[in-house]
Amino acid sequence: MLAFIGSYADSNNPGVYSCQYDEVNGSFEVTHQVNGLQNPTFLTVDARNWKLYALSEGVDENQQRCGAASSYDIHSATGELTFLNNEITLPATTCHITLDHTNQVVMVSSYHGGMVGLSPVLADGRLGKTADIQQHHGASVLSVQDRPRAHSVFLDRANRYAGVCDLGLDKIIMYKLNIPAKRLIPHNEVHIAPGSGPRHFAFHTSYAFGYVINELGSTVTAFSYDEERGELTEIQTISTLPESYDGENACADIHVSPDGKFLYGSNRGHDSIVVYAVDAITGKLTVVEYAPTLGKHPRNFAISPDGQFLLVANKDSDHIVSFTRDSQSGKLVPNGKVLNVSKPVCIKFASVE
Template identity: 45%
Template structure:
């Protein structure tokens, strides 16, 4: 599938037609008094632009009737936008610039964009250093006032204030991690791989691949300050390499995937204290598989019944059922029909799961069985160079 280079006028005309259709749907909803379900959703795709072939941040539309993803356009000139996040109102998008050098100095950056409410076109606002090299993940506080960034090479996490117009100010807090892990080749120092906030914005969690720890911080969402939790971390198995953490919709459980094991751990979560208590650790690979593989991403279905994890090397999605105690039961592995599945996303209706296959330059869609959690192929793969992050825009923004 070859993308057409849209002119700005054609882009506006095309997306304008979609806006008219959505407006008519809303009008019909008013007549009947019954909300109409969305027919499509917008999806942003972050890519690698140097080592890979990505041109920037791509914009797609997901057809909810067929599971087909359509490329609409691309915001070019954005260096290494490997991970994306937006505020809850859908007004601003933030992208890490996963660089190890910025303006001749060690470190990376994060870029801020304004989102057009109808076309979803991005307009650059500004960029700020993250005070650490290779920023690889970021999160926006629920009140929209701060962006938190995990710096992989820097081994730290930083907090940047958001200006009233959506731009970013310089970092006001940086927490540097110290130490090493069991594997001298991969864990000679700290490597912060993600920063995630709990539902109440009370605590921030930073899986550090280099330390075999998930660092825990109390987060002041009014001042933008991080304070070490009590305790300040939860340890994983030596050499596991924690990579990503996700919370259950009920807020009582969390689940972490480890890159180097690869395994998945279920935790009980106390939202008042910020304490994670290990419940269970399970393999992320099928029995008998001996090839080299790395855990990547992890998500819970919107209904809270199933957990999904991506595995690079085995190139699959592993599916587990979640019981009422937060424990996991294996369901299946599904090959992603591409190589090196990095980030993936379950869209808000829970019907489809999208997978970014980084090394085969494509995104593939699977339909979820809501009763069993199993995945079946849906739609056609869409070509996106070096896709590494999928950000689905909720239908309410």
């Protein structure tokens, strides 16, 4: 299976890595590298049409830093990436990129600009010009929350609504996704406890629940989700840390296991993956364990499509560590497979969901 890694890198060094992923032992082998992008930290993959989209930093006509994204063809056997095009996406640098479930539009988020943008995917897989920009407004209670800080976009399973985690506002802002019109239409807002800093969100794989990991508060907030109305209702907030820990921490990524039984979140500072059991009836969470990541600053992680392995990108340790996932308990066991790569941030599998 093919997998791809995005990282912090200047344009003179490799920033995107194509890998062969061994589904038997959970290891990666880099087969191809892409230079030429400034900090291609986040990726999104269209495995049906063998395309990859990477965000990066660009320069606008006034020589100011801005958000950009590049499109690539993926060689289905080797993972080699062939450049298609690059487009400016937002007037501020971006931190997250995702495709809708039909692979017709790309959405990007700007932490520094407090905005989100939508761009069409053209018939040949290239990115079109930005079609819509939604600027957020306001602030919250902490010094870092002095302005909007849109951190990520997520889609519901029906592809009808797109949500934005805004760390600066302590809100999840929901939009109706209008693909024919290439528009994000403001729909509603969900308030998170002040000072929480929502960062990334994961819907349950089977049931109408969703979970946001809060970077500043080191918590996860669970919601029930009305799929028809596009409404989230909070049902629980739970810490990502053991009670005995009093050091610094900032949460990062969150994923539900493919079987829907467990939820995983990353702690930067405590340097762990918190594992929760998910109650299938209520959606509430119970802590299973805090698994050390064997490296510093686990900015992102990915669960293999078959659910057998969990791969952690330890950015400040310059490596990705593979863990075997116990499907019964949800616990993580390091399996000795480590890939050394500079400042890894994002791991994506080329699998058709």
